[in-house]
Amino acid sequence: MAKRNQNIAKLQSGYLFPEIARRKREFMQRNPSAKLISLGIGDTTEPLTPAIVRGLSGEVSGLASTKGYTGYGEEQGMPELRRAIAQKLYGGIVPEDEVFVSDGAKPDTGRLQILFGPGRKIAVQDPSYPVYVDSSVMMGNTGAFDAGSGQFHGMQYLRCVPENDFFPNLGKAGSPDIIFFCSPNNPTGAAATKEQLRQLVDFARRKKSIIIFDAAYSQFIRDSKLPKSIFEIDGAKEVAIEVNSFSKPIGFTGVRLGWTIVPEKLKFDDGTSVRKDWNRIMTTVFNGASNVAQHGALAALSDKGLAEMENMVSYYMENAAIIKKALSGLGYETYGGDNAPYIWVKFNSGSWEAFESILEKAHIVTTPGVGFGPSGEGFVRFSAFGHRENIIEAVERLKKHLQENSKK
Ligand code: PL4
Numbered sequence: 001m002a003k004r005n006q007n008i009a010k011l012q013s014g015y016l017f018p019e020i021a022r023r024k025r026e027f028m029q030r031n032p033s034a035k036l037i038s039l040g041i042g043d044t045t046e047p048l049t050p051a052i053v054r055g056l057s058g059e060v061s062g063l064a065s066t067k068g069y070t071g072y073g074e075e076q077g078m079p080e081l082r083r084a085i086a087q088k089l090y091g092g093i094v095p096e097d098e099v100f101v102s103d104g105a106k107p108d109t110g111r112l113q114i115l116f117g118p119g120r121k122i123a124v125q126d127p128s129y130p131v132y133v134d135s136s137v138m139m140g141n142t143g144a145f146d147a148g149s150g151q152f153h154g155m156q157y158l159r160c161v162p163e164n165d166f167f168p169n170l171g172k173a174g175s176p177d178i179i180f181f182c183s184p185n186n187p188t189g190a191a192a193t194k195e196q197l198r199q200l201v202d203f204a205r206r207k208k209s210i211i212i213f214d215a216a217y218s219q220f221i222r223d224s225k226l227p228k229s230i231f232e233i234d235g236a237k238e239v240a241i242e243v244n245s246f247s248k249p250i251g252f253t254g255v256r257l258g259w260t261i262v263p264e265k266l267k268f269d270d271g272t273s274v275r276k277d278w279n280r281i282m283t284t285v286f287n288g289a290s291n292v293a294q295h296g297a298l299a300a301l302s303d304k305g306l307a308e309m310e311n312m313v314s315y316y317m318e319n320a321a322i323i324k325k326a327l328s329g330l331g332y333e334t335y336g337g338d339n340a341p342y343i344w345v346k347f348n349s350g351s352w353e354a355f356e357s358i359l360e361k362a363h364i365v366t367t368p369g370v371g372f373g374p375s376g377e378g379f380v381r382f383s384a385f386g387h388r389e390n391i392i393e394a395v396e397r398l399k400k401h402l403q404e405n406s407k408k
Contacts, residue, residue, distance in 0.1 A: 007118075007140045016130045016371040017041055023356075024365050031363075037394045039323070039382045040365035042186065042341065044251040046315060046387070048296075049308035052250055055299020059292045073288040076279065077101025077259070081294050084301040085259055089244075093231050094261050098275065100282055101289050101297075104258040105216045105245040106131055112212055112241065112260075113139040114281050115274070116178055123176035125168060126157035127187055127372030127379075129214065132180035141178075159375050162335060162346075166190035170203045179204060181230075182214035184221060187372045187381040188344045189336010191226045197233045204239040208269065211240040216258075219249035219313050221339045237263035241274070248316075248341065248385075249309050250300045257293040316341050319391045320384035326395040327382070330402050341384040344369070354380045362401040364394050 014022075020040055028034065048056070062068025076082065082096040102108045109131050118140035124132045133155065136142060142155050156176055158168030166188050173179075181200060184191040192200070204211050213230035221228055230240045245258035266274040299305045324337035333346040347354040351368035358364050358380070369379030386394070 005138075007138050007142075010137050010142065011134060015134060016367070019371075020365065020367060023359070027359055034363045036363050036365060037386070037390045037397070038365040039384075039386060039391075039394055040367050042248070042383045042385055044248060044253050044316075044385050046251055046312060048251055048255075049305075049312065051302060051304035051308055052296050052300050055302075055305070056255070056292055056296040058299075059295035063292070070291055073291055073294070075283045075286055075288045077289060078291075078294050078298070081298050081301075082259075084298055088301045088306065090229060090231065090261075093229070094263070098261050098263050100260045100262065100278065101294060102258050102260060102282075102286065103256045103289050103293075104247060105214060105243040105260075108243045108258060108260045109212070109214070110135045111281060111285065112243075113141070114285070115278055116141070116210075120177040121156070121175070122178050122180070123156040123158055123173055123209075124180045124373070125160045125182060125185065126374060127160065127369060127376035128180060128182055129186045130372060132182075132212075132214075133373070136178075157373060157375070160185070160188060160190070161375055162333070165196075166335070167192060167196045167199075170199060173203065173207075175207045176209050179209050179211045180214065181211055182216070183227075184217040184340035185336075185342075186214075186217065186340070187336075187342055187367065187369065187376065187379075189338070189340035189342040190344075191221055191223070191339035194225070194227050194233065197227055197230060197236075201230070201233045201236045201239060205235055209239065210266070210274070211236075213240050213242045214244075215242050216245045217248060217340050218244065219309065220317060220341055222317060223339055226339060231261070231263070237265040239266070241266065241278075246297050246300065249313050250297075250305075251312065252293065252296070255290075255293050255296060257289055257297045315388075316384050319386060319388065322391055322395055323382050323384060326399060327402075330399060332402075337384065343382040343384065345380050345382060347378055347380055349378070351377055351380055357405065358398070358401065361405075362394075362397040364397060 082099040085099050086094050086096040113135050120141045122136045122141045160166040218228040230236045242261045246252040262275040262278045320337040324334050324343045328334045335344040337343040351370040355368040367381040369376030
């Protein structure tokens with residue numbers, strides 16, 4: 001028999017989101033008539049919008065004809081979509097040949113591990129989207145694993161907490177090869193300022209690190225002074241890769257479409273081109289994004305599509321405002337929710353304890369903060385993705401449950 005990949009064996013438990021789904025299923029078995037509301041997994045709920053549907057269905061109809069049929073496309077994506085992303089979403093600050101269209105930010109994050117290979121020093125924001133740590137562990141990018149303490153020596157957790165405005169103390173960050181940085185952040189909802197990203201880019205330039213900047217929530221930024229891309233920062237093209245996604249702003253979590261930008265100027269320490277290696281990986285292990293999904297995305301970047309995207313984002317951000325207002329009104333410390341669809345809330349108990357209590361008493365699914373890293377302990381993440389009527393009902397239930405809880 002083949003030997004097991006020992007890096008997989010190092011993963012400490014199941015992936016966070018299936019674990020939440022498991023607890024939800026168990027709850028439903030015990031309470032089959034409960035009307036659960038999910039403010040847990042950040043999954044979109046609102047239907048696709050007209051211009052985008054026209055883009056998708058136009059391509060489907062085309063595929064049904066001999067003339068319109070297409071098979072495999074270019075692994076890097078349709079040239080017109082790469083161009084539209086570069087121009088409409090980045091205002092031309094990145095050229096189209098640095099845009100690699102894909103099936104989403106999460107799969108690209110996994111494939112980026114192949115780009116760097118094992119034995120790299122990794123730094124991650126703590127808390128952060130668990131894929132960065134778990135995919136690094138799978139690749140063997142953990143430094144030494146101490147089974148006694150269950151800690152990885154070599155992976156640096158960059159503490160991001162209210163006390164430091166959710167921006168890490170880079171003075172303590174050592175010299176990582178790779179820095180995963182997500183802004184607007186999942187789960188804290190914190191959006192880094194230009195000055196903060198400038199510090200990050202300067203740090204990476206000094207330490208010769210590469211930043212993997214996850215901008216999956218950039219369209220949710222409402223404050224026009226905040227940067228939507230790492231490439232708005234001078235010098236970032238020599239030290240950063242950006243992953244991004246159509247999942248959240250246009251409801252493509254199931255349709256699947258994202259992209260990664262790898263600048264021509266980004267080089268490895270031996271002077272070779274990172275972009276060339278990424279192209280080699282993508283043409284080898286990826287066969288191009290769905291042609292139907294790409295036409296949907298192209299339609300989303302038309303004038304009508306962009307207006308629909310803006311309405312969709314505004315809808316979820318109004319949900320965020322409703323949740324945040326209710327929880328702050330109850331006296332909870334709340335963060336995020338202004339430029340991101342997540343509200344990060346401090347509880348006086350452990351994260352899982354708060355999660356269980358809200359599930360059992362209010363029949364609401366949330367996400368325990370500690371699932372995103374040790375600094376998330378004591379916090380719970382509330383997602384703003386949901387139908388408005390469910391958000392309003394969830395808020396009423398939370399008010400009732402949390403008020404009763406505070407009396408005890
Ligand atoms: C549950 C910072 C959600 N099963 O859809 P993609 O692959 O283009 O983007 C995924 C993604 C990338 N980057 C960040 C994200 O937060 C997400 C999606 N995160 C969440 O609730 O945290 C969905 C999670 C999904 C998963 O594991 O990604």
